[in-house]
Each structure stands twice: as C-alpha cells, then as structure tokens.
Amino acid sequence: MNLHGWIIYNGNLPGNKFLDFAQWIQAAATRKNSTTTIYKNNELLSYLGIGQLEVLRQDKNKLPDYVVFADKDIYLAKQLEYLGVPVFNSAEAIDISDDKIATYQRLAVKNLPIPRTIIAPKIFVSGQLDKTTVQLAMESLGFPMIIKESFGSFGEQVYLIYTEEELYKMVESLQGKAFMFQEFISSSYGNDLRLQVVGDEVVAAMKRSASDDFRANVTAGGTMTAYKPTQQEEKLAIAATQAIGADFAGIDLLFGPNNSPIVCEINSNAHIRNMFDCTNINVADYIIGYILNRLN
Structure with a gap:
C-alpha cells in the first residue's frame, strides 16, 4: 500500500533550514515509494465550530495517511491528531x-x-524574583552556573554565569520568562x-x-x-x-x-x-x- 504523507514546516522563520529538512524527508519518502506534500504551517488553518473540526487549505486534497511534523506549532499538530491522522512526532512529544x-x-x-537543576518560580509578566531564591540557587549550585531559558534553540538562551553580580543582572533581565538555574558541567x-x-x-x-x-x-x-x-x-x-x-x-x-x-x-x-x-x-x-x- 502506497501511503501519502504531509511534511509540515514553519512558514514564518527566516532562512531555508526548515524547508531543507522537509525536502530531505520528502526525498527519503520518495525512495520508499511514498508520495508526500510539503506544507508551511501557515498554509493549514485549524478550524473549529459546533460539530466542526477541520484543517482549512487551498488545495482541498484529502487528509494524509501520516504527517511528519517539522515544526513547533503544537496546536496544528494536535488538530491533525484529533482528526485521526498519525503525527510524527506527536504534539505532546514536540x-x-x-x-x-x-x-x-x-x-x-x-x-x-541530568545536571542538577532548580526551576525559577513563575513570574507573570513582571515582578522581582525573591532574593532568597537566588541565594538558594547559589548555595546549591555554586559558580560558574548555567542560566537556561526554557524556550530557545541552537544554543541560544543559555548563559554561563561566573559571579553573584552577573547572576542578579541576568535574573533581572529574564522577568516574565520561564528559566532555570543549572549546574555547570565543567x-x-x-x-x-x-x-x-x-x-x-x-x-x-x-x-x-x-x-x-x-x-x-x-x-x-x-x-x-x-x-x-x-x-x-x-x-x-x-x-x-x-x-x-x-x-x-x-x-x-x-x-x-x-x-x-x-x-x-x-x-x-x-x-x-x-x-x-x-x-x-x-x-x-x-x-x-x-x-x-x-x-x-
């Protein structure tokens, strides 16, 4: 049975790195006699209504047998799963x-x-992280220390901190963001x-x-x-x-x-x-x- 798949990547990010990934997957599928269509995530709109659950698209082609989801648009991935389409990786895993x-x-x-890690308490929008929290992190992990934002790619949003002054300055700059204090594996x-x-x-x-x-x-x-x-x-x-x-x-x-x-x-x-x-x-x-x- 020849299966047809969709390969979905982010249509709003600069550069061709994500399209390149999709094209590599498509070429591999072709070698396995599986046809595929590459979509940008913004070409597929999740539509919800009373008794309605759809993915709107220009071509009106039927839903695929599978999706390779090369993106982080978990709402779209979940919509496809609700429609019964096997998604790799799943929305939850992504x-x-x-x-x-x-x-x-x-x-x-x-x-x-894993490295020893302390999750920074959640601050909504803005506010000061309690100094006791920072002190506990310093006492538990010492310096140098890693500060890592919860969301980031390509090694960005990861910071090596050497001093208490640097630590307080970094914490101040991350107000409203999810981040963690982490042991540095020297x-x-x-x-x-x-x-x-x-x-x-x-x-x-x-x-x-x-x-x-x-x-x-x-x-x-x-x-x-x-x-x-x-x-x-x-x-x-x-x-x-x-x-x-x-x-x-x-x-x-x-x-x-x-x-x-x-x-x-x-x-x-x-x-x-x-x-x-x-x-x-x-x-x-x-x-x-x-x-x-x-x-x-």
Missing part, C-alpha cells in the same frame, strides 16, 4: 521537547542523569555529543567541539566529527527519547565526571543535514522507514 523545564522533569522522573566545556535516535536505535552520532565557547553547537561555530557512541551513551539516548514519548530525536549528551554521559537537551526536530555532512548517514531514510513500518 511540546515537551520545546520546553526544557518539562523535558528535565520527564528525565528526572525516569531517573536519567568536564564538558566546549564539547558534547549529538546522538540521533529513531525508534529504539541510535542511527548516527557525532561529537561537537568549540574552541572559544562553553557551548558546542555547530550553528554557533562548533566543529563536528563522526563518533562511535558507547553502549552506555546509546542506552541513555534511547531512554531519553522514550521519556518524552518521541519517535525520533536528536539527543545532546554532556561529558560528566569520568566521561559518564549526562543528558543536556532533547531535540524533537533535530536538523539532519549536519549529521549527514559529518557521518554520511542520511537520518531521513531511517525516519521514513520507521514511520512506514509503524503504519503498515
């Missing part, structure tokens, strides 16, 4: 992955290794691992390094080399993916003491071109293969 606090909570519940300064998980398998991995930044993100200037993960690293990456209910994900691991792996982040829509350039492994083929096997 939502948790996009929210780093929610991600760390899921990982902690599963007893998976043993992983400028280095991390990206393991790409599909289903219950690590299909590709690379090590990322930066010479002049505590973050190793390639987008921020880091370099990458192909990497053979240990059994412990693979097991952790798969467990982290399953902890948020994702079908596939890019798992970022830090090098903890004695090189023990620690989960840094989970990316439900990790870009796969860098992984291909580094390892010559096309993750899109694994993603489409996994989806079609699930559906058939």
Whole structure:
C-alpha cells in the first residue's frame, strides 16, 4: 500500500533550514515509494465550530495517511491528531521537547542523569524574583552556573554565569520568562555529543567541539566529527527519547565526571543535514522507514 504523507514546516522563520529538512524527508519518502506534500504551517488553518473540526487549505486534497511534523506549532499538530491522522512526532512529544523545564522533569522522573537543576518560580509578566531564591540557587549550585531559558534553540538562551553580580543582572533581565538555574558541567566545556535516535536505535552520532565557547553547537561555530557512541551513551539516548514519548530525536549528551554521559537537551526536530555532512548517514531514510513500518 502506497501511503501519502504531509511534511509540515514553519512558514514564518527566516532562512531555508526548515524547508531543507522537509525536502530531505520528502526525498527519503520518495525512495520508499511514498508520495508526500510539503506544507508551511501557515498554509493549514485549524478550524473549529459546533460539530466542526477541520484543517482549512487551498488545495482541498484529502487528509494524509501520516504527517511528519517539522515544526513547533503544537496546536496544528494536535488538530491533525484529533482528526485521526498519525503525527510524527506527536504534539505532546514536540511540546515537551520545546520546553526544557518539562523535558528535565520527564528525565528526572525516569531517573536519567541530568545536571542538577532548580526551576525559577513563575513570574507573570513582571515582578522581582525573591532574593532568597537566588541565594538558594547559589548555595546549591555554586559558580560558574548555567542560566537556561526554557524556550530557545541552537544554543541560544543559555548563559554561563561566573559571579553573584552577573547572576542578579541576568535574573533581572529574564522577568516574565520561564528559566532555570543549572549546574555547570565543567568536564564538558566546549564539547558534547549529538546522538540521533529513531525508534529504539541510535542511527548516527557525532561529537561537537568549540574552541572559544562553553557551548558546542555547530550553528554557533562548533566543529563536528563522526563518533562511535558507547553502549552506555546509546542506552541513555534511547531512554531519553522514550521519556518524552518521541519517535525520533536528536539527543545532546554532556561529558560528566569520568566521561559518564549526562543528558543536556532533547531535540524533537533535530536538523539532519549536519549529521549527514559529518557521518554520511542520511537520518531521513531511517525516519521514513520507521514511520512506514509503524503504519503498515
């Protein structure tokens, strides 16, 4: 049975990185004899009314057999799920992955290794974070310390703080935003691992390094080399993916003491071109293969 899928990416973001991901998925689907249509999320409008639940679109084509959702528009993803369309990753998995606090909570519940983390109390719109909170964070985590916003991509919205003065200034600047205080894993300064998980398998991995930044993100200037993960690293990456209910994900691991792996982040829509350039492994083929096997 030849299945037809939709591939949805964000139509409002600058650059072609997200379209590129969609095109890689589309090419992989074609190789598996599955036809696909690429849509921007703003070409599909969720419509609600009394007894009505639809996705409005210009072409009026029927709903697909599956969706690869390369976006964070969880309302649209959920609308498609309500209409009975299998969505990969699910709206819930994308939502948790996009929210780093929610991600760390899921990982902690599963007893998976993460940096020690203190969630900043919620401030609505504006207001002063109580000084006792900041003092407790300093006493518990020490310096240097990471301040990490709950929402952010490509290593942005992550700050390395060295002093009490810097800490108070940063906290002041983050009024109204969800963020956390986090232990700095000094043993992983400028280095991390990206393991790409599909289903219950690590299909590709690379090590990322930066010479002049505590973050190793390639987008921020880091370099990458192909990497053979240990059994412990693979097991952790798969467990982290399953902890948020994702079908596939890019798992970022830090090098903890004695090189023990620690989960840094989970990316439900990790870009796969860098992984291909580094390892010559096309993750899109694994993603489409996994989806079609699930559906058939």
